[in-house]
Amino acid sequence: MPESSEDLFAMYPLESGAPKNAFPKAEMFGPVAYQIVHDELLLDGVSRMNLATFCTTWVDDHARRLMAESLDKNIVDKDEYPQTAELEQRCVRMVAELWHAPDPGTTLGTSTTGSSEAAMLGGLAAKFRWRAKGGKGIPNFVCGPVQVCWEKFARYFDVEIRQVPLRGDRLTLRPDDIAEHCDENTIMVVPTFGQTFTGLFEDVAAISKALDELQERTGLDISIHVDAASGGFLAPFTAPELVWDFRLPRVKSINASGHKTGLAPLGSGWAIWREASDLPEELIFNVDYLGGNMATFNLNFSRPGGQVVTSYYQFIRLGRDGYTQVQSGLYGVAQHLAKGIAALGPFEIIHGGDPREGIAAVSWSLTDGQTYNLYDLSDRLRTRGWLVAAYPLPADRQEQTIMRVLVRHGFSHDMADLLLADMRRALGQLDRHPPSSSMTQEESGGFTHDAKPAVPAHPISFG
């Protein structure tokens, strides 16, 4: 062991290199190990300049303190940590009320590790409901362009995904798309309320109406699960007149990511059912080996409790007024950015940050006939530290490339102006020095929403 008075960087193994491929035999001085890990993570970049992610990159000091204080709280251990469990139940009731569940006090819901787990639970509940109604054969669900979690759900749980291709100039799942894809084995339709690709909301009310008509015509009674990963904590505050939630009787379950617009730190999601009877009992396990008897219906057993604790903190700290103020501010920045981007060059805005049309984001495409593409622009912006995603639209519009910025809590008007200035600089460079051959998606960083097996493993599939 080195003397602690020696310079850290002169100590083993900082002078030779950290163990990488095999479990190391020898111990290491704590401060040295810390320095190694800390320094390596410098290369991760600045999360708040990552405009591709939907997830929380800024929390206040109180949330940080509560996270640290909750480090040892296991959410599943409701006997040992009854107050953490109590906060979870309060949050479930609050979110159920926010989404207009008929009886928020008695319905069922749970915190999850994110929307993906919540989506799996919602999908599994739909599968069990379908089976209880006599469903046989191979179950399927109908959706538009979805986040990869739904492709995972399909593959992991043997459910056929019927992803409606985008026809013509369509960007979302439309009500008139649905009927022809539904049959007696359709366990649910999944509209995305805040699409991953463009940020646009799918029209849940119109989709619900189309399913009413389908039922009148054929007798098929198909429920809706809304993937409101980002929209679930936006629209209730910034577009309360939009009807997308449990106000529609056909909506049986909803997921949202607490760690996106819910403003909680990473690792937080919610799955809420319309009524307790919409969550089949087979999914609920009662266990007694942690002390008292407790119900669990999560994919994981042990999970950290801090995400629920900080969610509750955010809910009571901000309330409806605070969330409205925070989220409206984000839309304001998004609209400012959209205006700036439209003025910068040959862009066509797809989603300009209207709170009635989508999440607090801007998405755009490049008009034809340019000497560079959006991957070139994305690559240029990286040299200034900005991560701005460029990727193709999903089937059948893959020929169209788009770019997207997520405006999240902590991304200010001033930061938007800095981004615009860097975009102007990048476009000037690309105009003066047109690339001899343009970037491909892989070369520019491999952003993708795609989960097709043919696509090699990419570092980011969007969360």
Ligand SMILES: *Cc1c(COP(=O)(O)O)cnc(C)c1O
């Ligand atoms: C982010 C996202 C998901 C996945 O959520 P995680 O919280 O990252 O697991 C699912 N659906 C949509 C629409 C999303 O935006």
